Amino acid sequence: MGENGVGRKQSGQTWQRFVTDLVIELCNEQGARSFSRQTLLAGKAEAIKKFSPDAQTPEQTISRVLQELRDKDIIGFSERGIYTLLKPAILDGELPDSIQLLAQDRGTHKVEYIHETYARNRGWVLAAKEKYGCQCLYPKCENGFNKPDGSPYIEVHHIIPLFEGGEDSLWNLVTVCAHHHKMAHFAEVPVQNRLRDVFLGIVERGDYDPVRD
Ligand SMILES: [Zn+2]
Numbered sequence: 001m002g003e004n005g006v007g008r009k010q011s012g013q014t015w016q017r018f019v020t021d022l023v024i025e026l027c028n029e030q031g032a033r034s035f036s037r038q039t040l041l042a043g044k045a046e047a048i049k050k051f052s053p054d055a056q057t058p059e060q061t062i063s064r065v066l067q068e069l070r071d072k073d074i075i076g077f078s079e080r081g082i083y084t085l086l087k088p089a090i091l092d093g094e095l096p097d098s099i100q101l102l103a104q105d106r107g108t109h110k111v112e113y114i115h116e117t118y119a120r121n122r123g124w125v126l127a128a129k130e131k132y133g134c135q136c137l138y139p140k141c142e143n144g145f146n147k148p149d150g151s152p153y154i155e156v157h158h159i160i161p162l163f164e165g166g167e168d169s170l171w172n173l174v175t176v177c178a179h180h181h182k183m184a185h186f187a188e189v190p191v192q193n194r195l196r197d198v199f200l201g202i203v204e205r206g207d208y209d210p211v212r213d
């Protein structure tokens, strides 16, 4: 843990603030916003122990605080036992500072678009690229282009946005060209809905065929 880690007990620091920082730190480290209670407890056992050496049942306290954070919509929870960090909209290190400032003034949807676009090197983004390659999954799309180094340019999109309960999981991610990505976020609502249905159909069929599509 670095010197900015949240493992140090600070006088007056509440459990809620502590657990929030812990979750943000975990998500930054793993490069994904989804986590299980077990991942948090196992990955941050040392920090929890340091924060409250005398706690008899820290697991129960953490569970209670996670519930409080759900009530405040700071984290979401799926039936499959997966928590998703909803706030902040952008994690540390995902954006250059100047863009982070810009993003604060924007609506949630735009923030999420920026978050996705600039988080290309994170684990789940790489997993989506590995699965789908560098091809836009919109049927028959021919908008691809290459970067100066000759490698294809591609973006990764959350089909169901995080703030609507989507996850940083492979089932919720598609590779898209810049044009279809912007359409998915900024087009008229019926067009956005159609794109969402198309992408959901592709990931749910599980039979993506780059030649046919
Ligand atoms: Zn997107």
Ligand SMILES: [Zn+2]
Pocket: 136, 137, 138, 141, 142, 143, 176, 177, 178, 179, 180, 181
């Ligand atoms: Zn496309």
